[in-house]
Amino acid sequence: MAVTGDIHDSAKVLALGLATGFGAIGPGVGVGFIFGKTIEAVGRQPELRGQLQGLMWLGFALTEAIVFYALGMAFVAYAIA
């Protein structure tokens, strides 16, 4: 299939994908860490499960939001480039 279209547009799309993808690496590690550590903590002290779960969801949402900062900035870059 022949390549058609503008190299500028394709670069913008590539930048959007790359920025989001790289931005997802760190939060991915962080979210895994949070769940892993919570499982570890519940394994040690099962009676704290309720409190730990509340903290876990809070930490999960705070960490996960970092992906969306990357995505948001990628959208901004895509829109103004």
Place this chain on the structure above:
Amino acid sequence: MLPLLKVDFNPVSEFTEFVHHPYVDLPLGLDINKAVVYMWIAALLATFLTLFAVRRSLKVRPDSRQTVAEIVYDVAQNQVARGGLPEEGMRIWFPYVATLFVFIWMMNLVGFIPLPFGDRHFDLFGLSIPEFQIYAATANLSVTLALTLVTFFATHVEGIRYNGVIPYFRSWVPSDTPWWILPIMVPVEVISQFVRIVSLSFRLFFNLLAGHLVIAVFLGLASLLGTYFILPIGIPMGVALYLLEATLIAGLQAFIFATLSAIYIGGAIHPDH
């Protein structure tokens, strides 16, 4: 080929195009458009579902409706409000954070019901029906930013009211900070107060926007790529993501928004340092 591939499918357009054709055009940008209607639906549902759940006399042995209402109330009081608010702030701000929790949750949930508010129409037996689509009021920065600004102003008004102007602003930096760090600490702390606006509103906004976009992209993957071989992957992925978002993310983001609002307001009423 089947007609599916001929559809000009753009998953982004439903989040951007509606701004240009509001239902009622009002000055100052106070248009009544799709997002406003979605907020109305969510507000009505939040009000009347809650009333419906607790309207009849409450019983000592609760039935299923009352049990659900009690669980939601318990989460709002013990997890959301008690987690951040001190006891003297509960009387004013527990209703606020509980309302935020229920209202945002309803807005998110309404966003996962396909409703006929699309800009494009299709013909069914001669009737022109708008396309069914999933759109959430919270997938709109104006909505989340407005809610965030309420929390932001509430935080600082309460901080000043409980502590006085000078002690409140002095409480932003730790009292035992050496004087030569202050030129760095003060700007950082002031900026961090304003970064809260960005982080609180963007978290909710992009969670819902990205969630809806990913669902739309996977369900419409065949149309986007122009091939049918992707359908066995795209449809199950889309349905799985839909279930994840509708059950977990919708409630979780409402919970997080309300909890952080409570923590911010509580932190202003009783500064740690």
